[in-house]
Amino acid sequence: MTNDIPGIKKSDVAIIIGSDTSEGHPVIAARIKQAVMEGTLKLIVIDPKEIKMADFAEIYAQHRPGTDVAVLNGIMHLIIKNGWEDKEFINERVEPESYEALKAEVANYTSDYVEKISGVPAAKLEAIAELFGKAKVGALYYTMGITQHTTGVDNVKSTANLQMLCGNMGVPGGGVNPLRGQSNVQGACDMGALPVCYTAYQPVATEAVQQKMEAFWGVKLSNKPGCTMTVAFDKAYEGEMKAFYIMGENPLISDPDLHHIEHAIDNLEFLVVQDIFLTETAQKADVVLPATTYAEKDGTFSNTERRVQRLSKAVNAPGQAKHDWEIHQLVANKLGLNWNYGCAEDIFKEITQCTPSYAGMSFERLGRKGLHWPCPTADHPGTPVLHIGKFSKGLGTMFAIPFKAPAEVPDGEYPIYLTTGRILQQFHTGTMSRKTPGFNRLAGPHVMMSVEDAEALGVGNGEDVKVSTRRGSIVTKAFITKRMPKGTAFVPFHFAEAPANILTNNALDPIAKIPEYKVCACKLEKA
């Protein structure tokens, strides 16, 4: 998020697009609902599913899966056409050529054209453009509904285009706000658990950075960018990648096209899994290393608003389980690296020495409220709102983004859109949430479908349905709801017994390498 969570109080209008907020990020949803009830915020919801947040919206638009760029371009077209753009912001803070390019591109997206692509009625698009375009402070929230597409990067750029166009960047209550799906995704990125950069996004391929890190760690380093996870699985499938060391992840449930992943894993010469349970992936391992949970350790998480917060050890770990960092240290020292960390705080101190955005932090300073990065010096108060007055790179760049259809769309054989995601009572691959019996009683595997599609199939609520795509099929229970549009089905991905990712398409975004979980084509049959 460019902005902070408490700042929700300062927005006049907010767009939620591609986020089932009350299911995926319930407490942020609560804050948005509070602002709506208090009358300080008007909400616009754009989503194929009529999500709960739509009940609180001033305007709700139901678009076809994968047509986000068209809708956003259409909104921008109308904002420019009516002169609602923030001219001062654009003049001062945006590269003029990039604005011209955007303007030329979005000029094609008339309301009628957008209606044809997305199914959003022209009048509704116009109402959205007016409400958002005229707002003093507008915020935009999204999650995987924007990113998990072959056009994920295009979608993200489009959200940034809109927020620059409206002058909503660097303003309390504004911003582009992706809501992160896991407790420490932000931190994993910040800490350089990425193939192209060290901590704080310092590129591995930049010579000065490489030299700095070699001096800091006292070891020769490779300047060749590494493989992303999705590419690594392809390479393993082809026999090129030989060994995997997996910590705390369960790709055998979470990755697209599971048959492919299983093959890839079976092809490996050596697999180490470090986790808290014998997950589906761990069962495939040659060596399993027992790790600890959040409640058993000290350390920090960085949340979706870049706030670094402390956790403290509450209970002792079972048996001989060790903290992940302790295991890394054992391996490192066996390799002769001579590490010497005594506690999490020792590591955090080292992090602050090589991570400019964390440089001013310490466990003591984090206290009970945490600090937002960037926090470059020991007296810096942290940065709840990014890009005030200036973008870190100077002028902002807009991008002309044409609409591209998803990699797979419904056809005669597979006539229904399939989209996947999360539900409130479960989490990710279920490794943690499914250990709570009450959650399983509240939420089991299902396929959500419209009343119309259910009637056409002749199935009732709770009856078995077979969902098939070109990659595979699952049998699961029908969950019939008015909230789903005709022609679209939704399968949550948490359940090993009916894994959504048997069905999903592993077509990737060409840049971010994110699989297209949010759209593919399926057929539904009575099972």
Add this chain to the structure above:
Amino acid sequence: MQIMINGNRMEAKEGQTVLQAALANGVYIPHLCYHEKVGAAGKCRACVVEIDGMRGLQTSCSVLAKEGMVVNTQTETALQAQRLVIDLMLSTGKHDCLACEQNGHCELQDAAYFLGIERPSILYADIDREIDTTSEFVHVDRNKCISCGRCVAACNGTVVNQVIDFGMRGHSTEIVFNTNKKMADSTCVQCGECSQICPVGALIDKNSIGKGRIWELDKVSSVCPYCGVGCKLELYVDRKTNKIVKVEGAEDGPTNDGMLCIKGRYGYDFVGHPDRLKTPLIKENGQFREATWDEAIDLVVSKFSAIKEKYGPDSIMALSSAKVTNEENYTFQKLVRTGFQTNNVDHCARL
């Protein structure tokens, strides 16, 4: 600004009520409907005090502090009135504290203790409302409800789930879920906000029942392990059994103001689960066997070294985790980069 409370000069802030100013200065006044998060309801009348220049008793939760105000919270008249309110609450409910889960954590008990009420002056015998145990995580005992309205305000105004309201009339007024449904059949999403804010034992976290008295538990501050909102938690731990027995949202949590969702509040069973991995495992002939750390680490290092030697460093891939700490993500990528000499490290941010 300065005000006088019980003869002492005290600092009060602009916009503070008399109750807030008193509490901030360490002066306790019984209060059962007021809660920082939902504000003053002026409903319970437990907070009455005398204020110079104002006639009769005033509910301190609804009067703003003013420069020079002279407040008395403990005059005989005020105490009498407070006692009457608390006495009546105790009389009209089934407050058998000995068995109540809220014992030691109960604001009605605190008020009774403060006012020296040992037992209510009258006891109604006919209080026997059905206990609603239908929901997975919240135990509802209307026999203990004092109709303070906090849960109604919190469910509607704080988490905005719009489930609870007051139903019925007069003497039989009680909290209802939607149109007087059982909690499990209502639209309740089990966020537990109502249970956290209920001052008494009427709304209780079901899974914590019988798991230990609050004063025997350690309270440890942490962060929710599920989604990226980063809600601050208070974990209540039983040291004897090494178990988390209850979770609350930290009221000073900067992102959550005490709120949590169903996962953050009730999803802690995995921590103490019997299936947790307890020793390293090595697979031999397709079967896992328990191993020592030395064996396991030796094997990991010799295998990775051999593969690196044979196929080059880029034949090794490391997957880090969005569920472990910053420190552990840091040490992992450092290990991969300095120990395996490859940048093949990623995590599942994309998924």
